Amino acid sequence: MFQVLRENLCCQINTLGYPKAALFTFCIALVAYNPLSAVRAALRSVYATEKIEAEIFSYYLADEIKAT
Template identity: 55%
Template sequence: MSRIDQRVAFFAIRRHGTTALDPAGEWTPEVRTETGWVSERPVCVGGEPVLRVRLDHPTGDGDAEIEILTNVPEDEAGAAVVAVLYRGRCAIEGAFHELTVARRCEVNTLGYPKAALFGFAVAVVGYNVLAALKAAMRAVHGADVVAS
């Protein structure tokens, strides 16, 4: 993380249980977001804050709380904004998972980089068509019917 910071770049990385941190302050008061409650405190990783997000609904792994390490300046995006944007990445990961499954975990490269890029682009377009069809079906028949 310090190397990212040295390059004047920003990050928002989920902290997992094996990452040891030394708190350098107290948790701030919690702020309500669309998916839960967010608070932050500085930790001894270059003085960067860790955000704690208590979720209204657990993640797919059953976690009711997640922690996000970030070096995004407070004046650029506060803790609540970072937490909401980070949680939005789940939709992107879900799209890539569905794309991977639909393509049986591989995109045929055809032996050429440009062909690989074209094959990937076709797969993404295919995913977008599938997503549009599912959205239309949910609008007409309801999410419960389409999910099953």
């Protein structure tokens, strides 16, 4: 989960020197992880887990969530 947060939801920004701002950004990324995991769970309930892991990339799901 933390790898997805760090890579796809950009929760670790180097320019945030203030602890409260960094904590806020991390919390926003945690909140954004909920729809990401819900979409992956819904897809797993319809399709096989192996197919989801092979064909659905977290980056594109996170990008779609960020766009909405």
